[in-house]
Each structure stands twice: as structure tokens, then as C-alpha cells.
Amino acid sequence: MRRPLAFLALLATGCVDDSEAKSPTEDPPAEDTAPAEAEPEDTDTSPPADTGPPEDSGAPEDSGAPPVPPPAVVSLAIDDALAHEDGGETARFRLVLDAAQEADLDVPLTLGGSASPDDDFILMLDGAPIASSVTIPTGATEVTLVLVPLPSATMEPTETVTLTVTPTELLLAADGADIATARIVEHGPSNGSTYYVAADGDDAASGDAVTPFATIAHAVSVLRAGDTLFIRDGVHTNSNYVAEHGETGDSGIRHGVLAKIDTSGEPGNWIRIAAEPDGNEARPVLRFDGSGGLQVGAGVSHIIIEGLEVEGHNAEITYDQAMDHRWSKENYYIGRGIFTWGPADHIVVRDNVVHHTPGSGIRFNSSDYILVEDNVVSNTTWWSSSAESGVVIATAQSIDTEEVVKILYSGNTVYNNWNLLEFCLSEFEGSDEDAYGNCDHYTGGIIDGQGLYVTRNNDTYAHGRMRFENNIAFNNGFGGVVYHKTDRGELANNLVFMNGAYPGISNYSGLTLNTANDVVIVNNVVWSRDDNDYGVKENGPTSDVITGHNYVVGRTQLLDETVDVVVDYADAPALGDLFSNAVDIEALRPDPHGTGSGIAPADVDGLLTDLGLDFALRPSASPLVDAGTTDRAPNADRRGVVRPQGSAVDVGPYEVEQE
Known part of the structure; x- marks a missing residue:
């Protein structure tokens, strides 16, 4: 049998197995001396017998396509989890492969968190910004991503940047190593x-x-x-x-x-x-x-x-002792927690617990660029005769001309801060004048003991804004939040709940504005203490006040009921329908004498603690869930949950998490 020359060349190289090829030493076949007998034609028309499937030779079928490699496995780690905006110190993520690859590997990333790309930070690889994916080069096993914070004059809360690896056909994330979070801090x-x-x-x-x-x-x-x-x-x-x-x-x-x-x-x-x-x-x-x-x-x-x-020592001081020292004001009766009389600037007070101080828990006078974040301030100001409040900003002094938020109070919990004594101003000692400050003869009653108090800044704070966000104030003596003689303010996503525990003769214990201009009030929940109580009150001249998407139970002034929700106290929904664990605390009022049926001040805290209040929203809290506005809302709630989770921002300091 003749073979094509090309076939013979392949045979010579051993690339073809020819079972008919003969060894050169093999005898040639004998010549045919007669034609072979022809085989009879197959005249059987029946179907062939079923002999079963062909035998498996064990050799893989050659499809002509290269084999698909197994997916690479990548781990996401974080080396430096904290980025500092002041000073530009960076955070660093690392992507690590289980083995080097024979080709460039694209790793898709999902970017999340409360910080905003390009406004708050840039994520970089080898000096170049990246967005949604990173390429690990051929032969490499890891790359480092650098989170560069972008400085701004605006005072902001601690923010987060979260990276998540997105799996593909060629890429898997190692168990428990597909997500990492860095924080950006102001300082x-x-x-x-x-x-x-x-x-x-x-x-x-x-x-x-x-x-x-x-x-x-x-x-x-x-x-x-x-x-x-x-x-x-x-x-x-x-x-x-x-x-x-x-x-x-x-x-x-x-x-x-x-x-x-x-x-x-x-x-x-x-x-x-x-x-x-x-x-x-x-x-x-x-x-x-x-x-x-x-x-x-x-x-x-x-x-x-x-x-x-x-x-401090509030729990040990008695009413009679405090009254005897109301004019002399020795340190034992007026001591404050964390404070300054100023001037001071660029101060961060974060994650502290301040309690039972006779004077204010946290107080800043004559200051600028202040961040008070995630603190708990409780049971303060009981025995001070100096008209103090739990958390105070007073007579602030701007150190530059920036017109941004420079004083920020975010994520604080403030409760049981009462004035049990009236204000005693030394110039009135011995006088019988009926005037505020003459604690022996003033008939206007106690009007201090606020939860969060901003006061007397109009004449001293020429540039900059102040902002309260994601705070919770409840069972304070007078008002939960009072914005007094101060311009350029923002009050967003706070909860002001049943304050007025010791309000003197007043009935406006929620959120109060007095001589305040250019103030934005959005996404707040304000719950009055009783049916005669004002949730929101204008207690002095105001102008340029913008409100929206607030939910107020009780009497109100200032609000625009076309964009705010105001509910009569008697028509309010059950607290358990809105919050994880909230109950009526109207009866938890301190009796400074601790006699009869009254509750001694030192006992109120224990009773309140036993209630285990939790103001996180229920997913079914329809008046509050998805009912807010993103305008002026903080980017995350007080736990760091990014807003919005649903179709809109939730009202109040908590955002309902959704899958």
C-alpha cells in the first residue's frame, strides 16, 4: 500500500502508530496467484444484534479545547486598619493568592462603608487609583491596596471603608477572608x-x-x-x-x-x-x-x-447638703467630667462613659473643631446650682473663617441629667428680687438640666456650623435637646424621648429652639412625656429654620406638617410597634428628697437600667422606616450601618438592616 510522503515523514518521527507497517527485515508477502474469493453479499435485512455500548478504551476524548484550570483562591487581609485624615496616614489592604498564576488575574471588588469615594478617600494600587477591580500580575501572589484619606475642614464622625471580594469562575475567596473594613478618623x-x-x-x-x-x-x-x-x-x-x-x-x-x-x-x-x-x-x-x-x-x-x-459623687450627696452649699459652690458640689473653659481646638472625646458628676458630664467653652462621639453621659448635674446640663457647648470661638461643620456631637447617649437645685448667681445672694439666678426667690422654676445643650454662641462663634446627629436623649430633667442663642445648626436623625423628668413648671421637654437662626431639623424622632408636653418648641425668636421628615408625638411649634409628621399624644402608636424594647417612662421622675412615694435620684438609674431600653427600629415600624430624607442625613446610623438600607433613609438614629 502506498503512503503519502507526509504520512511517511510522520511515521519516521514516531508520531504515528501504523499497525500495517512492516519491519524492514520481515519477509515480503507472497504474490497473489489467484484473486481472493469474493465474500457473499449480506442479504439479511433484520436489524443488527444489540452488542451494547462500545468498550471504554480509557483514553480521554480529545475535544480540542485546552483544559480549564481550577479557580484561584484569594484572601483579603488588612494590615493597617486605621487611616488618619489629619496627617494623611493611610490604611492598607492586601490581596493574597494561594499560588501564583500563569496569567494576569482580575479580582473584582465591591466597595462599601459610610465613607464616600473621591470625597473622603481614594483607593490606590501602585500609585494609581482603582475602582471596581484589581489585577494581580502573572507570577505574583499578592498586591497591596492603599486607602488614602482626603482631608477637609468639615468635622465628620468616624467613617468606614469596606472591601469585598466578588467570586468568579476563575476566582474563589478563602473562607472568612472575603471582606475587610478600614476606618477613617478625623484626627x-x-x-x-x-x-x-x-x-x-x-x-x-x-x-x-x-x-x-x-x-x-x-x-x-x-x-x-x-x-x-x-x-x-x-x-x-x-x-x-x-x-x-x-x-x-x-x-x-x-x-x-x-x-x-x-x-x-x-x-x-x-x-x-x-x-x-x-x-x-x-x-x-x-x-x-x-x-x-x-x-x-x-x-x-x-x-x-x-x-x-x-x-463623680452625685450618689453620695444629699439634697440638704447641696442646698447648704448652693451659694458657696465648693468643688465637691460642682465638679465636671471632661471639660475645658478654653480656648481649645481640635479635641476629640470618643467612647467614654461619664456619670454622676455634680456638674456637666462633657463641656466645651470657647472652643472650635470639636468632635464628641459615641459617649454615654448620665446622672450628671443633679446638685449643681450653676444651671448646667449633661453635654454643653457654650460661647464657642471660631479660629478660622471656614463655614462648614466644625463642632459635631454624634452617636452619644444622654440620660438622667437633672438640675435638682435652681440657678444661684452670686450677684443675687441676699437679694429678694424675683429674677433668674436668684435661687431663693425666682418664681420661674428650674429651666436647666438639659440633655444636649448649645448656648450663648451667637456673639462669639462667627464662622462655622454645629451639628447633632444620631444621638439619643431620654429622661433628662428639662429638655432633651436645646439650641439656645446659637446660629447655623443642624439636628439630624436624633431620638429625643420622654425628657422633662424634672422640668420645674415648664412643659416643653423635647427639642427647643430659642434665638436661633439658620437651623436645619430633619429625620428626628421626638416623643413628648405627656399630653400637655411640647415635642418641638419655639421658645424665642427664630429665623431660616428648615424642617422635614421629623416624627413628633405631642404638641409642636416650628414644624411644617406638609413635610413633618405630628401625632397627638393620645393617638401615638404603641412603643413596642416601633422600637425593639421601649416602654413609657413617665413615672421615672426623681424626688430630690427621696421621701414618700417619690423615687430617690440614686434609685432612678437602677430602675431605668432594669428596663433594658433598646430604641433600634423594628422592620415593621412603618411611620419611621424609609420615611426620611438623604438631605443632611448622616451616611451611617449610630452603629455604623450605612444609610439608606431601603428605598429611603429611616427616621431616627437607627437604620433597619436589610439583606
């Missing part, structure tokens, strides 16, 4: 020395982790710009602190502040004073019986205070 880093304080330390020691200082007062005196002070768990007190102050409350009542911060940080190099990150839920307790817990000194700036518990 700068603290890259200097780190010191420690412990209750059993020694102020003569070096202050390092092994030999910590003993007192916070000494420790803050050695701090310089960029330094960090970690305070260990335990009870830390002011100098000369005593637990007992005599039956009449006259012993040891002139002590000073627990610690005063007189050294500033710098832009991009802040001083940080914080609880040691030891992994447990306990906080170091700063307990004082003097003029206060932590005071920020005059001219100080760029300070962070976070993670502490600051405790």
Missing part, C-alpha cells in the same frame, strides 16, 4: 512615645509598660506632641481624694481636678489619652471628688480622649 496619628499608668505604679518610674506611672496627673505632665498615654484598668483618683465627706458634707470639699492637660499635640501628631487596649470590656475608672475628672487647659489643641469611665 491625626500619635507617633511619639507611649506611656502607661497603673493604680499600683510609681510616678518615679519610667512610665513604660513594665514600670508604669502611678497617677494620671503626673503622666499627662510628661506628654509631648505625638505621645500616647494608656491608662490601665483600676480606680484612679485625684490628689487628696476621700470617699467620705462628713455628715453635713463639709469635709474635703475643695479638692482640685484629677488631671489637667496643659500640653498640646500638633497637626498630624496628636496627643492620645486612652484606655489600654487590653482586650477586656472593663474600663479604667477616673473617680474624683474635686473640681473634675479631666480638664483641657487654656490654649491646648490636638488631643484625643477615649475609652475611659469618669465618675
